[in-house]
Amino acid sequence: MPSGNGALMKYIVICGDGMADEPIEALGNKTPLEYAKTPNMDRLAREGASGLLSTIPDGFEAGSDIANMSILGYAPEKYYTGRGPLEALSMGVELAPADVAYRCNLVTVEDNTMVDFSAGHISSGEGAGLFASLQPAMPEVTLRAGVSYRNLLVVHDGRGAATTPPHDIVGQGISPYLPKGGDAELLQQCMETSRQVFDRHPINVARRAAGKRIATRIWPWSGGHKPAFPLFAKKYGKSGGIISAVDLLLGIGRCAGMEIIRVPGATGYLDTDYDAKARYALAAMEHLDFLYLHIEAPDEAGHMGSIEEKVKAIERVDDVVGTILDQFDGVVAVLPDHPTPIRAKTHTRDPVPFAVRGKGTDDTREFSETAARSGGLGMKNAVDFPGFLFS
Numbered sequence: 001m002p003s004g005n006g007a008l009m010k011y012i013v014i015c016g017d018g019m020a021d022e023p024i025e026a027l028g029n030k031t032p033l034e035y036a037k038t039p040n041m042d043r044l045a046r047e048g049a050s051g052l053l054s055t056i057p058d059g060f061e062a063g064s065d066i067a068n069m070s071i072l073g074y075a076p077e078k079y080y081t082g083r084g085p086l087e088a089l090s091m092g093v094e095l096a097p098a099d100v101a102y103r104c105n106l107v108t109v110e111d112n113t114m115v116d117f118s119a120g121h122i123s124s125g126e127g128a129g130l131f132a133s134l135q136p137a138m139p140e141v142t143l144r145a146g147v148s149y150r151n152l153l154v155v156h157d158g159r160g161a162a163t164t165p166p167h168d169i170v171g172q173g174i175s176p177y178l179p180k181g182g183d184a185e186l187l188q189q190c191m192e193t194s195r196q197v198f199d200r201h202p203i204n205v206a207r208r209a210a211g212k213r214i215a216t217r218i219w220p221w222s223g224g225h226k227p228a229f230p231l232f233a234k235k236y237g238k239s240g241g242i243i244s245a246v247d248l249l250l251g252i253g254r255c256a257g258m259e260i261i262r263v264p265g266a267t268g269y270l271d272t273d274y275d276a277k278a279r280y281a282l283a284a285m286e287h288l289d290f291l292y293l294h295i296e297a298p299d300e301a302g303h304m305g306s307i308e309e310k311v312k313a314i315e316r317v318d319d320v321v322g323t324i325l326d327q328f329d330g331v332v333a334v335l336p337d338h339p340t341p342i343r344a345k346t347h348t349r350d351p352v353p354f355a356v357r358g359k360g361t362d363d364t365r366e367f368s369e370t371a372a373r374s375g376g377l378g379m380k381n382a383v384d385f386p387g388f389l390f391s
């Protein structure tokens with residue numbers, strides 16, 4: 001258990017993206033968190049205290065960007081300008097004051113219907129190849145290939161546009177969800193150009209031959225100007241670091257001036273190297289006061305609607321929690337950033353459970369959505385969470 005001088009205390013917050021869910025009939029009306037074997041998270045709840053965290057302020061979409069910014073103490077009402085600019089930062093793309101950066105998915109649209117927001121989780125190499133062919137056809141914008149289907153489109157002297165996240169319209173017709181207002185005309189032109197360039201592209205021909213989904217077009221969304229966060233170290237007087245395979249999360253960390261810790265084998269997908277994440281986290285605590293350890297896999301399983309994969313992903317997160325609890329003696333907290341229920345296949349805005357070791361105890365016996373509701377720490381706003389941990 002943590003002990004000693006508060007000023008020397010160290011902190012690890014482990015975020016299992018999208019872990020929270022709803023009771024599922026096929027799991028005997030348990031949630032995946034309740035059904036999965038999570039001895040370590042349960043131990044954390046038993047030895048520490050639990051509560052609920054409200055991570056999505058009113059008026060904001062239940063996005064990972066909003067939720068994770070909030071958990072790190074940055075009120076979206078004050079600092080959020082869009083997902084695109086955060087990812088631009090994480091990719092090392094410098095934004096001029098007049099630039100509007102959009103997140104730009106590679107997607108599969110068939111018969112005008114959004115079939116796959118990730119183009120079959122296309123590889124980074126294939127994505128980069130498609131983008132390289134596309135850039136010369138649209139000199140008005142700058143494209144940057146990222147990881148897998150997650151890429152970037154920058155409109156210089158942009159005005160922004162109303163857009164829809166592609167993962168929210170899987171199975172639906174795309175027409176009502178095309179960009180509107182501001183940069184919409186240019187964005188729609190770019191989408192149409194991508195459709196033509198990708199149509200018989202050798203990378204797509206090869207994917208089709210291999211029975212994989214193809215990238216039929218780009219889908220720009222959540223554009224904005226560069227945000228201005230106060231530095232984490234200045235705000236809290238603690239050095240902070242972040243581990244994540246997701247550009248978005250690294251962008252938030254970079255905005256906050258946190259150290260970005262790269263972990264080889266971290267894919268953000270179900271095959272991510274969990275053990276390496278725990279090892280790198282422990283090594284980083286040699287010099288950091290605070291670490292945000294983000295694991296994307298449960299969210300991916302939720303978007304896929306796969307109960308089995310979600311349970312598995314939660315159990316792997318639990319292994320990481322076990323390693324941290326055993327080998328780190330500071331304050332440890334575990335939480336999802338938002339629910340990604342199997343039923344919805346997308347994020348919801350319900351408060352999430354959290355458990356923390358080192359901030360008192362309560363009667364909670366396990367880590368779950370239901371157990372946390374009667375936790376001794378009650379309901380908190382996510383933006384107050386770091387302040388609570390450090391108090």
Ligand SMILES: [Zn+2]
Binds near residue numbers: 018063064065299
């Ligand atoms: Zn998330």
